[in-house]
Amino acid sequence: MSQLLLSYSKILEIVGDLVRVYVPAPAQGEVGKIGFGDLALIENTQDPSQPPYLAQVIELGRESVSLQVFSGTKGLSTQASVRFLGHSMQVAFSGNILGRVFSGAGEPIDSGPNLSEEPHIEIDGPTVNPARRVLASRMIRTDVPMIDIFNSLVESQKIPIFSVAGEPYNQLLAQIGAHADADIIVFGGIGLIFDDYHFFRRAFEQAGVLAKTVMYVHLGSDPTVEALLVPDMALAVAERFAVEEGKRVLVLLTDMTAYADALKEVGVAMEHVPSNRGYIGDLYSQLARRYEKACDYKGAGSVTILSVTTMPGDDVTHPVPDNTGYITEGQFYLHNGVLDPFGSLSRLKQHVIGKVTREDHGQIMNTMVRFYAASQDALQKQAMSFELTEYDQRLLKFGELFHQRFMDIRVSLPLEKALDLCWKTLAECFEPEELLMKQALIDKYFPTAALAKG
Structure with a gap:
């Protein structure tokens, strides 16, 4: 010091x-x-x-x-x-911080040894030189079908999970952290209740990934200023692991709306003139400064940011999700306990789908979403008591299978198995000529009648 x-x-x-x-x-x-x-x-x-x-x-x-x-x-x-x-503000940085849990002030809270003698780094450094950034081209597999198949998470991407209070967004975030094929997981919790903190820690322990995880936790009872430090500490450490050790780092942050509320609280105490709905006037800049830490470094590792942004009243025009949408590269929309295929979007998925994934990935993605959209139309016809055709009945069956096998966030499947399950689901409901896909892909991947029933 x-x-x-x-x-x-x-x-x-x-x-x-x-x-x-x-x-x-x-x-x-x-x-x-x-x-x-x-x-x-x-x-x-x-x-x-x-x-x-x-x-x-x-x-x-x-x-x-x-x-x-x-x-x-x-x-x-x-x-x-x-x-x-x-x-x-400085935070300890060395290999000894892996598997450890720190408070919003950077102090260990896991009963482990003190790290005061370890090297420390400042947490408010500038964003990396753009000349050291390379175009995103690698995928982070999460084993969540609605992400891996339909909106792939790409290294160096910054993307939020839009949701509302009461939705299982923390469960989804923990599942991604437990299965993501990243070298290091850096978790930042802002305004968590103790049960949520305990849930994340237990989930990482049970999945066997705690040894490659660093946790920074601000509880709701902790001082407000510590809420403002958590993202900076998490991102500073992630950046060092990526640049100095060449690691592929996934940063998980929850909840960035709590972070924005902490900014508002400090702004009110400072008697700053409030902007939209009482939030500070530079909310966009404050959020962008953190999200822009996401980067794929030339000749080194990468930092990928996946955050939770709750929307008060499910209002996407609320200042926090509204500003976030201008900064990030898409969003995952968690609604009614499932990832909505229509509200979710990954703007970088085209860099990996069919390029670093299987050849049928792109066509399967489009075909599955097309039939699911048609199943929703058939469901509406059924609700309005219209007469349903035999094709409508098959669409309804497909919609039920799609929801059960892919949309439930508890489903965990490797990408290749999920793609095979997509072909199986299509074969259970439709004939090959109804798919409107490349014949070469149908000949190679469409299961036989016996396999489809299995």
Whole structure:
């Protein structure tokens, strides 16, 4: 840790978890002095036995600096002194962090050994040089058919799971983390209840992937400022693993709406003029700065970001999902407990489908979605008491099988087995000439009547 640099004792005000301290203007912005995001220690001079409060610079005024106190300001006096550390938030980085769980302040919370002697890195570094980025061309398999077949997850992609409160988005995220063919999983939980944290940890342990996982967890009862640090810590560590060790890193974040709410809470305390629905005016920039860490590095590894974004009231025009949609490369839409094939979209899937996957992948994807759309039309005809044809009955059967075999997020299948199951499902409902697919693919993959019934 850097040597303590500057000390000031004139605290102007304490509001909530914020402390504003008088700092002469020349001390701000100079090399080696106070900068945005720097850490500070606040010590109660009247009670030296009390441990110092850790805080972070969140605003530089003309002759004042505003600090967000990590543990809250309860018990803090205006007679306290503030000492600036001269560096921003740091987090431990080495191979020893794998399998460990950290708080939103970067401290171990898993009863494991202290890592204070391990190398540390700053978490607010710039996004990688665009010249080191290469075009996405590799797939991350998740064993979730609705993703692998219909909206493939591609290395270096940034993509959210849009959902609403009460949906099993955490279960889906845990399943992806447990089965994804990534070298390292970095998990960042924001505003989690303890049950959710315990669920993720247990899921990774049972799947045998905890040894390649790093977890940063902010619980709902933890200080707000720690919610703002979790994505930065997770992404800083992921970037180092990708660049320095050539690892394929998958970053899982939940919930980015809680992150945006924490930004709003700090903005209100700072008396910033609110924008749309009370959120800060630079919400887009704050989200983009994190999502743009997704990258496939030339001659190194990659960082892929999969996040959860809950939509209050299932409103996609809410500021958080609305801004997210402009930044990310598609979305997975989790609705009524299933991944909706019509609301989900991966804008990078064309880089891998049929290129690094089986030759029939593209045609199977299109054919399955086409028949499922037709089955929904037949279902509507049935609901309106129209007479159904024999073909309509087969469409309804296909729709039921599609929902049961592919849309249920509990289904876990390797891509090749899922593609074979698609052919089997088509053969159970339709004749080869009804598929309108390339004959060469039908001849090669369409199962015989005996196999279709098996």
